[in-house]
Amino acid sequence: MFWTVVKRAALLGALLALPLTARAEPVTYAGKLGNIDIVVEFTGDPATAGAALAGRYFYRSKGVDIPLQAKSNKGTAFQLAEEEACDAKKCGDGQAPPIAAVWRLSSSDKGKTLEGTWTAKKALPLKLTRIASRAQTETPATTPRDLYDFTDMTFSGDDAPITMAASPYDYLRLDFAPKADAKAGWPDAAYDYVTDPRTKFARPRIVDLAGGAPIEAANALLQSRHWHDSLSALSCAALRYAGFHEGPPIEGMDDGSLGGYEDSHSEVTSLTPKLMSWRESGSLFCGGAHPDNYSDAYVMDVRRGALLGLQDMFSDTVDGKPGPSLLAFVKEKRNKPSEQTEIESEAECGTDDLINDYLAASLKRDGDKQMLVFGLQGLPNVIQACGDDLLEMPASEAQALFKPEFAKLLEP
Template identity: 70%
Template sequence: MSVRNLPPLVGALVFVVAAAQAEPVTYAGKIGSADIVVEFTSDPSASDGPLAGRYFYRSQGVDIPLQARPRKGRRFELAQEEVCGAEQCGNGQAAPVAAIWRLASADKGKTLEGTWNGKKTRPVKLTRISAREQTQTPASRPFDLHDFTETKFFGDDAPITMEASPYDYLRLDFAPKVGNKAGWPDASYSYVVDPRTKFAMPRIVELSGETSAEAANALLQNRHWHASLDALNCAALRYAGFYEGSPVATTDDGTLGGYEDSTSEVTSLTPQLMSWRESGSLFCGGAYPNNFSAAYTMDIRRGALLGLQDMFTDTVNGKPGPSLIAFVDKRRKKRTEPTDAGFEAECGTDELIGEYLAASVKRDGDTQRLVFGLQSLPHAIQVCGGDFLELPAADASALLKPEFARLLGQL
């Protein structure tokens, strides 16, 4: 679904959710001519108490806090925060107000109308989209809404849907820029970019035969959406209202946390199997940046990631077993120069293989090659990671699980 099709979506969804049973509530509409999406802490048509909220401009996607103000019947106000990081608001100071929203509900809460009063005054008109289930602790502040997103969608698995969070779904359902098609005669892909978060991730374009790319592209989109959401959440931390306490220096600069410079590279694609590598350096608070370079392999038909245990017969609890360790260790190129040998000894590469071995696939013409390396290492020894062995998949045929061998074209 494209963001450009929002008006029909609005009409279709206004009546889907049972009235006032689940909250917070999401509305979509405009400030002046700018498209926005707003989430309120409770239903404006059903609540007698103060309302708080958050909103984003579709062209930007970054949360902006809306603090509660006293309300009078169906009319209510919100105070939109100005940017205020640790330097100005680090000791509990209230953030300055950028604008006052004055709204009134109509048509039993299906629409909200009013004004946005900042440096200029602009009309606001919003249409109810949907509500989501309340969290265990009811939301009362912009922080609670922002924290819901971070908690609900932490990691790469939870699907971002209209049912789970209409606000976040509409934030991410943004028309991407699509790059040129690349790949092989029987399987092609392109990279797509959300222009607001700037980094590219792949989508499958065409596959020969009867294999559908639908499940695989759903997984790729979900990973892309999660990364974009993390980037946008990081950028929102320039607002004091999205902290439990005071803003923290180094997390309040409004950047995308390094996501904009992260990369994704497809290394293999066939009608059965896909491998790609994601790399970058991310920082949105904490003791140190998250430097990462991780390879992924996917069964295209199922749209499922494959771990070491899905590829090789000799694994124990997802770790390599003795024969797989011996196979890799015998064939890998070991560092012999004194400096390199010392580095390898200090890393303890032989021991790390038993704990952090990973495998992916590289396509060379019509040949599939297995690539082995170390990934997901602790921060203190990340420098010890990387690939150290590449060989034709046929050379490891005795160790392959039958289904993985079929996906590789070895059966």
């Protein structure tokens, strides 16, 4: 898939036939380092750059950024210094990171091709083909960190689409054939879990639905979420390089850790031709004061490929939070502790107050029956231990609470 995209992208008139004055920078190239597939992003256009270029690159088999510091340029020839990963022993006292290799490249055919050598303990040939450029940021990128920060800031949430137009470098990084597990599910709705072997965690995809119900929009959303998480994991691993952050090596991140994403978990709890529900959980750390512990449930309108919040499911909500009648319903019917230690723990958490701000709902399928599950979600890290399921009941017993559109999606 990847090299098909590369070949197509190299010919895309929409990206490469733009007039020079409209051509955006930085520029992405793909090709070979020796016989290894790589993708490179430069801070400027090698065909027109007036100053030394910096960059970053990744091995396709790894996906992790490696900094390329600007070294020199002369006409169509330029050099870059590839950083070595930097732990406390090598960079703990503020010394410059060691150099792993020197890149020597020359531009030809108006920048469509770059050729040269990668020199470390041995020399290997480099051959790169221009793929596409992307829009420049408000402050032009001049260092590897600027390129890294662009990815981090642009795609840190789940909403920004990772496309060839937005970032050819990141799109090609994630356009990697995943491995699929065995199909699972119900007679009318099947799914599997797919894994990018570089980031190691599984996320669901819909395989088929009864009646030929469309799955494209739903799988597009599932893939987008998977790609964003994979990009975050790979960005964490890149922090072992000093060129991507300020200060000394980040404690706990100098070993190429994926930030805990590799141990995160996803579980489909319900799937029908109309609705899907699943839970994602884990403990993430990519520098900072503490890990991000989470366990979040999601509900999706399958046909539209759209996530549904409380306001899409229930009639009584105010600004996305439960309204008075929904709060009263949950608080009255929810599971209440009977043992003294649990009673004291709930009192310390202030569960009824938390329900006001952190109530979430999801679905669990039991045969042909849909169960409605209420829980607490999105709690601050210091009270994550207070999060738990509050109430599980047949969805048919909560019909009066639902918006008509959601009730229709629950119908067989």
